[in-house]
Amino acid sequence: xxxxxxxxxxxxxxxxxxxxxxxxxxxxxxxxxxxxxxxxxxxxxxxxxxxxxxxxxxxxxxxxxxxxxxxxxxxxxxxxxx
Numbered sequence: 001x002x003x004x005x006x007x008x009x010x011x012x013x014x015x016x017x018x019x020x021x022x023x024x025x026x027x028x029x030x031x032x033x034x035x036x037x038x039x040x041x042x043x044x045x046x047x048x049x050x051x052x053x054x055x056x057x058x059x060x061x062x063x064x065x066x067x068x069x070x071x072x073x074x075x076x077x078x079x080x081x082x
Contacts, residue, residue: 003030005052006080007071038064047080 004011010031016024032053039046042065051059059067068080 003033004050005031005033005055006049007051007055007067009076010052010054040065049080 002011010033012028012030015027015029017027018024033050034053034056035048035050036056037046037048038059047064055067062070
């Protein structure tokens with residue numbers, strides 16, 4: 001199961017744990033993902049998405065259909081079939 005946001009494309013990034021003695025060990029920073037089911041009245045369908053918290057806030061602000069259209073206009077392929 002990949003940890004990638006379906007709308008924003010956010011994915012894990014690599015970094016370091018740094019101890020008090022400045023020892024560095026590799027770690028991963030994971031995106032804050034949620035699996036959420038949305039209803040799209042424009043097409044009368046339910047869509048399940050794995051999205052980041054930032055994408056969820058944007059959907060609350062704009063609406064899912066508007067946000068998907070905005071992403072399509074930018075050329076981002078979100079992979080949502082509606």
